[in-house]
Amino acid sequence: MARRIGSRYTAHQILGRGSAGTVWLGEGPEGPVAIKLLREDLSSDQELVGRFVQERTALLGLEHPHVVSVRDLVVDGNDLALVMDLVRGTDLRTRLDRERRLAPEAAVAIAADVADGLAAAHAAGVVHRDVKPENVLLDMQGPLGPGGSHRALLTDFGVAKLIDTPRRTRASKIIGTPDYLAPEIVEGLPPRAAVDIYALATVLYELLAGFTPFGGGHPGAVLRRHVTETVVPLPGIPDELWQLLVQCLAKAPASRLRASELAARLRELLPLLAGMPPLDVDEPDTDEAEEAAEELSGAAPAAGQPVRRRGAVPLVPGARPSDSNRDTHTSMRVPAPDELAGGARGTARAPRAAGAPRPGSARNRAVTRRRRLTLAVAATLLTAAGVATWLTTTDDTPPPPPDMENSAPAAP
Template sequence: MARKIGSRYTAHQILGRGSAGTVWLGEGPDGPVAVKLLREDLASDQELVGRFVQERSALLGLEHPHVVSVRDLVVDGNDLALVMDLVRGTDLRTRLDRERRLAPEAAVAIVADVADALAAAHAAGVVHRDVKPENVLLDMQGPLGPGGAHPALLTDFGVAKLIDSPRRTSGGRTTAPTTRIIGTPDYLAPEIVEGLPPRAAVDIYALATVLYELLAGFTPFGGGHPGAVLRRHVTETVVPLPGIPEELWQLMVQCLAKAPASRLRASELSVRLRELLPMLAGIPPLDVDEPDEPEQPEQQEEPAADPVRRRGVVPLVPGSATDSNRDTHTSMRVPGPDELAGGALGTARVPRPAGGHRPGSARHRAETVRKRRLALSAAAVVLVAAVGVGSWLASSGDTATPPAQDGKNSAPARPAP
């Protein structure tokens, strides 16, 4: 069913749904467009509408070949919408779900494109704040790049900033944005978890996490309860991925540094990645398995069950459901220092060889116990066999002729009569 969006656009069909709104295939004066219609509760927030209008010039001025351009911002009654270029293709999450992991050359080519987009945005003073595979679109009509990668475009600029801003409570007071976290847990930089204002470096951390995920098939600190995911970002060190050149690994480590100042700028990251492309040609996808899910403590209350397990998807608010397209851009309070101090759920996820189990996991312990039992059984069989042989030798010795005695301790022979 078609619906009017403002006076210039018509939305025809839904392309996808997310936590911030719904994306429609639309038509405008200049042809097909994508229309992101924000949720009604957001559209009814007058302060948010005001920020929406203030961001108009910054968003409309962001033009780059690897950015999905915002053509218009519509405020009309209950409708609050971003009108964007329509990209003929799919998102990176869909490709990752289909292929599980990408060859290093293709993964690096895609991430280099996104780094170019971030460099342009950061130069214009815009921080994306929600870089993840769902927000990277692959242009299937564009020319193929290194490793057969389609051109990558970054979308959803401005949505995080619009939602994550101070708001006035019913008493007229303003809530501080640092009292809660906006974003997707697997890709959140440590400084966001600690409640610091997000700068350009948070996008570099998130993009390096995306690159890790494209190579490994899972994120370095994801898995388990969302509180554990946030804690790992702050306290744990990323575990090396086997099978990639050392130069690429060191680049990823630098961009995943806990200190924002230690990370590369987007423009530097793009140049470094493209320099590495020649040495990655022909390297197949890595042969590693996803780590076992961290065990939940017995007293931990389980979140609402999700009928389909999806990588990189955990609701930040316990009991809430994830969105159908894995867009988990929601909010939660900033954890306290005691909650970030580590503990049983604060261990990093260790990549393991194909077919193996993560050391310390339930499956690894069960396998260790099984091997130990087999070893003990084998030892018991050897012991029983040894005892049997000893008994047989002892019984054989009872019937044999006794050995001749020497003359030192024997009685003298009696003369013959």
């Protein structure tokens, strides 16, 4: 059913849902548009509406080939909407769900496009704060780029900032998507341009590997890993690309590249990656509860069944990783220093080789049990061998002399 958005736009059908609202296919004076209608609880917040109006100039002035332009901001009664260019294509999350991981050349080309868009935004003083595959759109109608990639455009600029009002999130709260949050946000520092670089490097890692470097499990554990863990290497990629990833995933914001530098470095690597197939990397740990159930039953995944992989954390109970309607934003307490440090109260993991089980995980416990069982069987076999040897030895010895006390003649 069509609905009016302000006096100039009409929303016809829903294209998708996100944590902040619903995206509609709409029509305006200049033709088709995409309309992001924010949630009612957001539109009724007068403080947010004020910030919405204040951000209008910055958002409307952000024009770049790799940014989905905001054409208008509408405040009309209970409606609070961003009117954006309509991109004929899909989002990067949908492609990842379909292909699992991309060839390095295509992955790097997409990341370079996004970095170009971020460079323009940062130059205009705008920090995205929620770079993730769901917010990267692929233009299916344009020409193909390196590795058969479609032109990538970054969307949803300003939405995370609008939601993160002082009244909604105090200094002890975090707004964002756990898998892509930079360590300084987890530690409660204000977000600067470097948080977008960290998030984009996380997305590139995910495009190459099929999973994020610090994801999996409870969101609180994911946040701690961003602060405490070292990223696990990806075998099979050129060292130049790996060093670039490591630099942009640095814990210290000042160590990361600027967006313009990252875009240039990524494009320099494209000839080196031409023709490389998608990486063949070990899947990370599956869900611990699922692993435990499989261990108890002794069952392995059926042939042809997809293996659950660690990806973006869905925060809506029951939501599947491929559910584009899931709410991936969260507002969480900033972990205390002792929790971030790991140890008895924390869940930080020591760096480990790719494919190695995480200490304390169900997979690690299963490996430990198998080792103990193997040692026990070996000990039993050795014991049995020792008994058999003793019996063989005793069969070859002469019988002992008769018991003189029992064989002595009776006294007269």
